[in-house]
Amino acid sequence: MMEWAVKQGLLEDDNLRQQAARGHYGFLISRCYPNAEYELLQAIANYFIWFFLCDDLFIDRVESVTSETLRNLTSVIDVLDFDSARPEPVYGELAWLDICRRFRRLLDAEHFERFAQGMRLWASSAGLQILHHLRAESIGMREYRTIRRHTGGMDPCTSLQDVANHGPIDASEFHDYDIQKLRHYANNVVCWSNDVHSLIVEAYQPGQFRNMVTIRAAEGFTLQESMDYVAACVEAEIARFVELSNAILPHANTRVAGMIAGLQDSMRGYQDWVEQDTLRYAPEFIMNDADDRGRIVLPSRTREIVGESKS
Secondary structure (H helix, E strand, O other): OHHHHHHOOOOOOHHHHHHHHHHOHHHHHHHHOOOOOHHHHHHHHHHHHHHHHHHHHHHHOOOOOOOOHHHHHHHHHHHHHHOOOOOOOOOOHHHHHHHHHHHHHHOOHHHHHHHHHHHHHHHHHHHHHHHHHHOOOOOOHHHHHHHHHHHOOHHHHHOOOOOOOOOOOOHHHHOOHHHHHHHHHHHHHHHHHHHHHOHHHHHOOOOOOOOHHHHHHHOOOOHHHHHHHHHHHHHHHHHHHHHHHHHHHHHOOHHHHHHHHHHHHHHHHHHHHHHHHOOOOOHHHHHHHOOOOOOOOOOHHHHHHHHHHHO
């Protein structure tokens, strides 16, 4: 994963390379997809490191809006739509193209489009998140949860959980309302938990600094009361997930059961990664890691690839 990221020119900045190493994203992938075949696991690993880097450098840890914001986000959508990069690619664009082509090869068209739709929603909802942070005052909790559900990046991740376990479920099963509710519950558990885990880092981020905890605190509650509120919301989502999955599993086929098990892996895997593996949210690195302004450059490897394509 790290070797691939270096080869793709994602880690030419020393600070980015150190941040990526401290993230220990390999542990996150292995915890969330313990049953995935090696080739799929490798593709997911490359996607994860790309996503964390681009999420930080396009949205969270830079100014809310820069001269490159729209080019960066639309490049993600264009690669999905056209299976090609632009003549002058932005940071991470060629790496993203490589990831998408790997997934196209490993997944059938239906399953790739599930993943792709999650990424289109991520790039699109990033615009809503940016609008939120351009406001002097925060939006309400309900509106925030809507945006967070898609900016968290969980949609594409959970769309792979059937393939990573007992095999792909068909379209009617995947889009069944109960399965979609389970995906929403798992999504909320991870994203809302992350709002607590990343609270201190986000307080220093120039681009994205509002979350469930700060919105609750703005309503007149203390910081501790706000964190307790979010924790209670997470516990309630877990309870809803357990209740619904217990109702589905007795009648589920093996592949649907695998999907549900994968969603459980996503929730538990994220929590264990935060508690045992990663230094992404460690207090000692906050002042260095929270601000990535000025760290995007056109990597030398990107220049080489573009030069080769023109010759």
